[in-house]
Amino acid sequence: MNSSSNAKTILFWISIVFLGTMLWKLVSANGTPAQGDEPSYNEFIARVDADDIKEVTLYLSPNSYELTGEYVRPANRRFHLTVPKEVVPDLLRQLREKSVLVKAKEARSGDWVLILLNAAPLILLVGFCLFLMRQMRSRGAQALATQRRGVRFGLGYDLHRLDTGRPFIVGGVEIPFDKGPLGHSDGDVLAHAICDAVLGAAGAGDIGTLFPDTDPQWKGVSSLIFLEQLAKVLQDRKQSIGYIDAVVITEKPKLGPHFAAMKATLAKALKIKPEQISLKAKTNEGVDAIGRGEAIAAHVIATLVSA
Numbered sequence: 015m016n017s018s019s020n021a022k023t024i025l026f027w028i029s030i031v032f033l034g035t036m037l038w039k040l041v042s043a044n045g046t047p048a049q050g051d052e053p054s055y056n057e058f059i060a061r062v063d064a065d066d067i068k069e070v071t072l073y074l075s076p077n078s079y080e081l082t083g084e085y086v087r088p089a090n091r092r093f094h095l096t097v098p099k100e101v102v103p104d105l106l107r108q109l110r111e112k113s114v115l116v117k118a119k120e121a122r123s124g125d126w127v128l129i130l131l132n133a134a135p136l137i138l139l140v141g142f143c144l145f146l147m148r149q150m151r152s153r154g155a156q157a158l159a160t161q162r163r164g165v166r167f168g169l170g171y172d173l174h175r176l177d178t179g180r181p182f183i184v185g186g187v188e189i190p191f192d193k194g195p196l197g198h199s200d201g202d203v204l205a206h207a208i209c210d211a212v213l214g215a216a217g218a219g220d221i222g223t224l225f226p227d228t229d230p231q232w233k234g235v236s237s238l239i240f241l242e243q244l245a246k247v248l249q250d251r252k253q254s255i256g257y258i259d260a261v262v263i264t265e266k267p268k269l270g271p272h273f274a275a276m277k278a279t280l281a282k283a284l285k286i287k288p289e290q291i292s293l294k295a296k297t298n299e300g301v302d303a304i305g306r307g308e309a310i311a312a313h314v315i316a317t318l319v320s321a
């Protein structure tokens with residue numbers, strides 16, 4: 015459980031305790047008159063005259079008053095009666111004359127407006143708690159979005175043998191040369207390494223998984239098709255390419271003059287801008303298979319950001 019969830023749980027229980035307290039106060043603070051004997055008004059006055067009553071509680075309602083209390087004789091016996099408003103001045107005078115202690119309370123009204131007014135602090139509190147929870151939830155969502163916005167990195171590498179009679183295609187651009195990469199597709203090392211770097215950053219496997227060289231549909235195709243397919247993979251994951259940096263290693267021919275065309279071609283296939291691609295060329299200083307002109311390789315780093 016993260017700190018946001020903890021805070022939410024604490025807030026939830028605080029709200030529940032407040033809610034319970036307020037409800038309890040709402041129900042119990044004003045109370046309802048206790049039930050008991052129900053003497054008529056005249057019987058009640060007679061009891062007052064006879065000094066059988068020393069204390070009454072008067073519940074104030076909009077249209078009538080209710081009286082409760084205990085008789086002195088018989089002891090511990092409660093009474094309850096409702097009196098019309100008109101008799102209240104006379105009643106109070108008689109109670110005063112007999113030195114009966116009068117406690118006044120506001121009776122809980124059946125009037126929904128009054129109930130709502132009574133409940134206003136409770137409603138405000140619940141509203142405030144809901145508002146706080148919503149704020150926290152939206153902060154959590156923002157944090158998640160920020161987390162998702164975190165840049166992801168992917169590394170791609172590819173190498174193809176060079177053979178005579180094959181077109182020399184790098185970055186989707188054919189360059190005049192007497193050799194070209196061998197491969198199931200057009201053997202474009204740069205496109206393949208970009209594909210792997212992007213798939214790696216997306217956590218979506220690699221080029222061999224998505225476009226197996228045993229599948230005849232990819233035989234002899236332009237590798238730009240693989241790059242075009244990446245758009246759907248990224249769309250499903252709500253990601254997009256941030257930047258691509260590549261190094262192509264080949265002894266010959268010179269690649270630099272073709273970089274602008276390669277960037278434009280790759281960017282179009284990837285549905286990004288050419289400025290989001292950096293290309294560099296290296297030789298292998300005559301060392302190894304690449305140095306002998308027998309192979310071409312590419313290293314690529316790609317970054318993905320939240321779409």
Ligand SMILES: [Zn+2]
Pocket residue numbers: 172173174197201202203206
């Ligand atoms: Zn390849």
